[in-house]
Amino acid sequence: MPRFTRFGLAAAVAAVVPLFLWAADQAAAPKSTSTPYPLIMGPIRLWAGDAPGAKGQRPQDIPTLTPFPAGAAKRNGASIVIFPGGGYGSLAEHEGTGYAEFFAEHGITAYVLKYRLGSNGYRHPTMLNDAARAVRMVRAFAQRDGLDPHRIGIIGSSAGGHLASTLATHFDATKPDGPKLEAGDAYDRESSRPDLVVLCYPVISLGEFAHAGSRKNLLGDNPPADLVQNLSNELQITKDTPPTFLWHTAEDKAVPVENSLMFAAALQRAHVPFSLHIYEKGPHGLGLGRPGKEAPPWANQLLYWFQERKFVP
Numbered sequence: 001m002p003r004f005t006r007f008g009l010a011a012a013v014a015a016v017v018p019l020f021l022w023a024a025d026q027a028a029a030p031k032s033t034s035t036p037y038p039l040i041m042g043p044i045r046l047w048a049g050d051a052p053g054a055k056g057q058r059p060q061d062i063p064t065l066t067p068f069p070a071g072a073a074k075r076n077g078a079s080i081v082i083f084p085g086g087g088y089g090s091l092a093e094h095e096g097t098g099y100a101e102f103f104a105e106h107g108i109t110a111y112v113l114k115y116r117l118g119s120n121g122y123r124h125p126t127m128l129n130d131a132a133r134a135v136r137m138v139r140a141f142a143q144r145d146g147l148d149p150h151r152i153g154i155i156g157s158s159a160g161g162h163l164a165s166t167l168a169t170h171f172d173a174t175k176p177d178g179p180k181l182e183a184g185d186a187y188d189r190e191s192s193r194p195d196l197v198v199l200c201y202p203v204i205s206l207g208e209f210a211h212a213g214s215r216k217n218l219l220g221d222n223p224p225a226d227l228v229q230n231l232s233n234e235l236q237i238t239k240d241t242p243p244t245f246l247w248h249t250a251e252d253k254a255v256p257v258e259n260s261l262m263f264a265a266a267l268q269r270a271h272v273p274f275s276l277h278i279y280e281k282g283p284h285g286l287g288l289g290r291p292g293k294e295a296p297p298w299a300n301q302l303l304y305w306f307q308e309r310k311f312v313p
Contacts, residue, residue, distance in 0.1 A: 038091040042066030042114055046133045051116070052180065053126055060120040063130040065137065068100035068110040076107035076312050077148040079141070081134050081194075084112065085158030085285065088127065088217035089119035094287040095157040095200070102288060106303060107312065109147060111138055115163065118217025124231065125180070127218065131167045132179030132192035139190040151311055154194040158255060158285060159214040161202020162233070165263065168197045168244065169236035177230055196309055197244040198302060201252055201284055204259035205232045211255050234262040237270045245305050247277040247298040254284035275305045 042064030045051075054061045070076070080103055084096035091114060100110035115130040116122040135152060142149040156164030171193040172178045181188040203211045206219070206228045219227060229235060244267060248260040257278060264276040279296040289295030306312045 037093040037096070038086070038114065038117065040114070042112065044111075044137070046130060046137065052129065052182075053122070055121050058120075060117065063116055063133075064114045065134055066097075066100070066112045066114070068097075068104040068112070070104045070107045070109050074105070074107040075109065075147075077142075078107070078151040078153065078306075078311050079109045079111070079138050079147055080153040080155055080198075081131075081138050082110060082112045083115065083131060083154065083156035083160035083163045085156070085160040085200075086117070087211065087213045088117055088159045088162075089213065090117065091115075092157070092160075092285065092287070094290065095160060095285075098288055099155060102299065108153075109142075109145075118220075123220055124218050124227075125177075127163055128166050128170060129179050131163050132171065132173070133187065135167065135171075135192045135194055136187045136190035140187055149190075151195055153196045153198065153311060155198035155200065156202060157200035157287065159203050159211070159217075161199040162204065162214060162218070162231075164194075164197055164199055165202055165204055165233040166231060167192065168194060168241050169233045169238070172240075193240070194242050196311060197242050199244060199246045199260065199263070200287070200298070201248045201255055202246065202259055202263070203255050204234050204263045207232050209256045209258040209262070234259075234266045237263070237266040237272065239270050239272065241267065241270060241272045243273040243309055245275045245277075245302055247279070247296070247301075249279045249282035249284075249286075249296070251281060252284045273309075275301075275308075277301060 039059045041059050044065040046063045051063055082096055082099050084091040086092050096112040100112050103110040113134045116126050139149045139152050154164045170177055173181050179192055203214045206215045246260045246264055248257045250257050264274055267274040277298055286293055286295040288299055
């Protein structure tokens, strides 16, 4: 039978006890139950009952808004609705909550829209209807809260940029391809035309320079050619398209820079004010930047443009 010295026995116990405690902690530790970002419902439902065309009553069937109010001391009267990207198949938190916190810090009351997605069986025009409804509601909220109902902007990134550019070019509910309204609905009396638009490395075209995944999630397989053309938003700009800020990187491999270039060229032809920023370096999806993935200085230039447009003081 082995014999332990006092030192040897103490060393053996010291080695075994941490392992025992670690095993006990592992057995007691609860499994992670964190909810994926696209399934976190905001506190404001776009419709009190089932949303038009809802496929069920799951979180992914219920479009919502999450407000990020600017503090009373900083509030400047402007509001912005945020459409996160994610290829119409998911929603990117850094392009939703990340933006909202930035805008609220700069006095702009922000709302993040959780719109319905192609990955959950939805197709156009569901996403457009969700976006238009959100803008109408935020315009009504501005009147209710003493903010300016004529300073309602939208911002979208990647596929969220496609949604934003779709609303910017298809906001007219009197046209067949415009958002759908409900008779007698108080919010539907408001305009869904944004007062300005911000597009971050946006999907714009569904043609040659399309992001294939976004197109499939939005329109399904083999969509008709006229629908592809109608939602290639560089082809849909008119003089009534809102002023637009765009930024992109030249080396974006996921969504080619041509998307922003074509949209800006069409804005120029229609005499719509715009501010275009093309940066040489940077991958797709940078948002405001993250550790190890610094973003270009687009956010500061956006604030400057907001002042130029008198969107903020």
